[in-house]
Amino acid sequence: MPVNIKAELIQKQEIGPEMLKYSVKAKEITDTAKTGQFIEIRVNDDIEPFLRRPISIYNIDKENGILEFIFQIKGKGTEILSKKREGDKIDILGPLGFGPFKYSNYQKLGIIGGGIGVFPLYELAKSAKSENKNVNIYLGFRNKDLVVLEDEFKGVSDKLKITTDDGSYAEKGFAIDFLKKDIEDGKIDSIFACGPLPMLRAVKQLAEEKEIPCQISLEERMACGLGVCLGCAVKTSKSTAENPEYWHVCKAGPVFQAKDVDI
Amino acid sequence: MNTKINFAGIEMKNPVTVASGTFGYGREFSNFFDLSKLGGIITKGTSLKPKSGNKPPRVCETASGMLNSIGLQNPGVEYFAENDLPFLRKFDTAIIVNVCGSTIDEYVELCKILNTLDIDGVELNLSCPNVKAGCMAFGNTYEGVKEVTSKVRKVIEKPLIVKLTPNVTNITEIAKAVEDAGADGVSLINTLLGMKIDINKRKPVLANNTGGLSGPAIKPVAVRMVYQVAQAVKIPILGMGGIVNGEDAIEFMLAGASAISIGAGNFISPTTSIDTIAQIEDYMRKNNIEDIHEIIGKVEMN
Numbered sequence: 001m002p003v004n005i006k007a008e009l010i011q012k013q014e015i016g017p018e019m020l021k022y023s024v025k026a027k028e029i030t031d032t033a034k035t036g037q038f039i040e041i042r043v044n045d046d047i048e049p050f051l052r053r054p055i056s057i058y059n060i061d062k063e064n065g066i067l068e069f070i071f072q073i074k075g076k077g078t079e080i081l082s083k084k085r086e087g088d089k090i091d092i093l094g095p096l097g098f099g100p101f102k103y104s105n106y107q108k109l110g111i112i113g114g115g116i117g118v119f120p121l122y123e124l125a126k127s128a129k130s131e132n133k134n135v136n137i138y139l140g141f142r143n144k145d146l147v148v149l150e151d152e153f154k155g156v157s158d159k160l161k162i163t164t165d166d167g168s169y170a171e172k173g174f175a176i177d178f179l180k181k182d183i184e185d186g187k188i189d190s191i192f193a194c195g196p197l198p199m200l201r202a203v204k205q206l207a208e209e210k211e212i213p214c215q216i217s218l219e220e221r222m223a224c225g226l227g228v229c230l231g232c233a234v235k236t237s238k239s240t241a242e243n244p245e246y247w248h249v250c251k252a253g254p255v256f257q258a259k260d261v262d263i
Numbered sequence: 264m265n266t267k268i269n270f271a272g273i274e275m276k277n278p279v280t281v282a283s284g285t286f287g288y289g290r291e292f293s294n295f296f297d298l299s300k301l302g303g304i305i306t307k308g309t310s311l312k313p314k315s316g317n318k319p320p321r322v323c324e325t326a327s328g329m330l331n332s333i334g335l336q337n338p339g340v341e342y343f344a345e346n347d348l349p350f351l352r353k354f355d356t357a358i359i360v361n362v363c364g365s366t367i368d369e370y371v372e373l374c375k376i377l378n379t380l381d382i383d384g385v386e387l388n389l390s391c392p393n394v395k396a397g398c399m400a401f402g403n404t405y406e407g408v409k410e411v412t413s414k415v416r417k418v419i420e421k422p423l424i425v426k427l428t429p430n431v432t433n434i435t436e437i438a439k440a441v442e443d444a445g446a447d448g449v450s451l452i453n454t455l456l457g458m459k460i461d462i463n464k465r466k467p468v469l470a471n472n473t474g475g476l477s478g479p480a481i482k483p484v485a486v487r488m489v490y491q492v493a494q495a496v497k498i499p500i501l502g503m504g505g506i507v508n509g510e511d512a513i514e515f516m517l518a519g520a521s522a523i524s525i526g527a528g529n530f531i532s533p534t535t536s537i538d539t540i541a542q543i544e545d546y547m548r549k550n551n552i553e554d555i556h557e558i559i560g561k562v563e564m565n
Contacts, residue, residue: 001294004533042531047479047507051324051530093533221320221468223329224530228287228307230336231322244315246336 002096002226003028006089007067016148018073019116020082021058022090027065029094033057035123036101036217036255039069039094040225043080051223052093053077056120056194056254067092070119096225099253101215103128106190110179110212111157112138112203114195118149120217121194125156134158136182140175140199144168176202183210193217197263204258214258220249227251235262264547265554266540268302270522271448271499272422273357273384275302278555279512279540282503282526283308283361283386283426284333288347289354295533300540302522303357306343308388310363311373313339317393318470323459328478328505329527330457332393332471335363340376348380357383359424363391367401367414374419385421386501387412387446390428390453392475402428405440412444424448424501427492429481430456434488435495442496450501450524451492452485477527479505486518493519493560507535509542519560 007024015021029039040052059068073082084090101124103109109128113121118139129135137157141147142165154160161178162170171178176199182188183206193203194217207214222232232249237260239245247253247261266277280303281292287307289298298304316336323330337343343360351358360382364370370387377385389402389411401407412425425441427434429452441449454475459468467473485504492500502520506512507528515523528535543555552558 004295047327047531049324050326050328050478050527091532221322223322223331223527224285224291226287226291226533228285228291229322229331229530230316230333231319231331233316233319233321233336235318244318246315246319 001032002094004091004093005029007092009084009086009088009090010066012084012086015070017145019070019148020073021068021070022084023066023068024090024092025065026067026092029092030060030062030065030067033060033067033095034100035060035127036099036120037095037097038120038254039067039092040096041081042091042093043077049077049080052225053081054096054219054222054225056217057095058119058122059126060123072116093225096250097254098251099255101192101217101255103133103190103192104131106133106213108134108136108187108189110136110138110182110188110191112175112179112191112193112195114140114175114199115142115146117195117199117217121192122149122152122156124192125153129156136188137161138175138179139163140165140195142166176206180206183212188212191215201263204263207258215255216258217255218249218253218261218263222250225250236260237262264544266544266547268521268555270501271384271424273303273359275357275522277302277540277543278516278522279536279543280305280357280359280501280522280524281529281536282524283388285526285529288343289351292529292533296537298354299356300537301356303359303383304351305359305361305386305524306347307337308335308361308363308391309337309340309343310335311340311369313337313342320468320470323468325457325459325476326480328476328480330459330469330474330476331454332469332474334393334471335391340373344376344380348382352381359384359386361386361388361426363388363394365394367411370411370415371418374415378418378420382421384424385419386424386426386450387415388426390426392428392430392454392456392473393471399428399430402437403431405436408437408440409444412441412446416445422447424450426453427451428453429484429488435491438492438496442498446498448499448501449492449496450503452481452488452504455481455484477505479507481505482511486514489515489520490518490562506539507531509539509546512539512543513546513558516558517560517562521559
C-alpha cells in the first residue's frame with residue numbers, strides 16, 4: 001500500500017551527465033515495495049511546479065529501509081529536486097503501481113534496457129539473481145558518455161552486454177541484436193524490458209516472433225499516480241476503433257505483459 | 264465551533280467536499296485517511312453505459328495547474344451501484360453522484376436509476392469540455408441548461424446540483440437557468456478549455472488537442488464567477504477551482520460559496536482535503552468565528 005512520507009536524503013551521487021542517484025530513508029516504502037514499482041515526488045511545498053514527478057525505483061534495501069532512485073535533470077521539477085542536500089527531507093508518495101515485474105516462473109531471464117530506462121531494471125536483476133536465476137542483461141546507450149551503472153549491473157548478472165549506438169564504447173549496435181542471438185541459442189526463457197518506445201516495440205515484436213513471454217515497463221504522462229485521475233492511459237491489445245479499451249500505467253502497470261498492450 | 268452546513272438539502276459535517284474526477288470512487292484515498300472526515304464526496308462522472316475515455320496523452324502540467332482530457336472514462340452506473348456505492352456507504356459522509364450523458368434522454372434514464380440508490384444527491388455535469396456530445400454542449404446557453412435541468416428535475420427525487428462550465432460569456436445567466444429550472448444548488452467552476460503545444464513536435468501535447476485547465480492557475484477566475492453567481496441567484500453555491508488549502512477555501516466562501524470542493528489539489532497530496540478542513544477550523548478559531556455560516560458571502564467589495 002502506498003504511503004506519503006517525508007524521507008531523509010542520506011546520500012546523493014552523480015552517476016552520469018545530469019543524472020543523480022538519491023538514497024533516502026524510507027522504511028515505510030521499502031517494507032512493501034516490489035521490483036518494477038515507482039514513486040511520485042513533490043519537489044517543493046509550492047504550487048509551482050504543480051504535479052508530482054513519477055520516478056522509477058532503482059534499488060530497494062529492505063534490510064536497512066533505504067530506497068534508491070535515479071533521475072535525469074530534464075525540466076524545472078527535476079532541477080529543483082537536484083538541489084536537495086543530504087539531510088533534507090523529500091516528499092515521497094509510494095510505492096505506486098500494482099503490476100510489478102513477475103519473474104518467479106522463469107529461469108533464464110533476458111533483461112533489456114535502453115538509456116534512462118535501465119534504472120528500474122537493477123532491482124529486478126538483483127532480486128532475480130538472489131533467487132539463483134540465470135540473469136542476462138543487455139543495455140543500450142547512445143554513446144560512451146551516457147553509459148551508466150556498468151559495475152552495478154555486472155554485480156547482479158551472469159552476463160552483461162553493453163552497446164552504444166555509435167560504437168564509442170563497448171559493442172557498436174543495438175542491445176536487442178545480442179538478446180536475439182541468445183534467444184536463438186536457447187539461453188533465454190523470458191524477457192523484461194524498459195526503455196524508449198521504439199526499443200520496446202522492437203522487443204515486443206521479437207518476443208512475439210520467438211514466442212517468449214515478455215514484460216515491459218511503460219510510462220505515460222500522469223497526475224495522481226494512485227489510479228483516480230485516469231490520465232496515464234495505455235491502449236490494450238483488444239482495443240479497436242469502435243470499442244477502445246484502456247488500462248492505466250499507475251493501476252495495471254507500470255509493468256505489462258507485452259502481448260496485452262498496443263504500444 | 265460549528266462547521267456543519269446543509270447544502271441544497273444535503274447535510275454535511277463541514278463544507279469540504281472532493282471534486283468529481285479527482286477522487287475516483289474514494290477507494291484509493293481511503294488508504295490515507297478516514298473518508299468520514301469529509302463533508303462529502305462527489306464521485307467520478309458516471310454515465311448510463313461504461314465509457315472508455317480519450318486517447319493518451321490525457322494530462323499535462325501547466326503553470327500552477329494542469330490540463331486534462333480524460334473523456335469521462337467510467338465503469339457505468341450499474342457497476343458503480345454494485346461495486347463502488349456499497350464501499351462509499353461505509354463512511355459517514357455525503358455521497359453525491361456526478362452524472363454525465365450525451366443526450367437528454369440519457370440524463371433522464373440515469374436519474375431514474377439514481378432514484379433507486381442510497382445516495383445523498385446528484386451533481387449534473389453540464390460542463391465537461393472533453394467529450395464530443397452532451398455535457399458542455401448543453402451547458403453553454405440559458406435555454407440548453409434550463410431544458411436539461413428541467414427534464415432532470417421532473418424525474419430526480421434527490422437534491423439536484425448543476426455543475427457549470429466557465430467557458431461562457433455570462434456565467435450569471437447560466438446560473439439563473441439552473442435556478443429557474445428548479446435545481447437545489449449550483450457548482451462552479453468546471454475546467455477552463457485550454458491547450459498546450461509541444462514546440463519541438465509542433466503539435467498539441469494532449470492527444471485530444473485541447474483539455475480542461477484546473478489547479479491554482481484558474482482560482483481567480485473561479486472566485487470571480489462564484490462572487491457574480493452569488494449576487495444573481497438564491498440557491499447555494501458549491502465553489503471550486505484551484506483550491507489547495509484552507510485560505511483558498513475561505514476565499515471562495517467569502518465570495519459566496521456555501522461549500523467547496525478540492526479538485527486537482529487531491530493530486531499534489533492525498534491529504535489536501537482533510538488538511539483544508541483543519542486549516543478552515545484554524546482560521547475560524549483565530550478569527551473568533553463560531554459558526555461557518557458567518558463567513559459565507561461576507562466579502563466587502565471596494
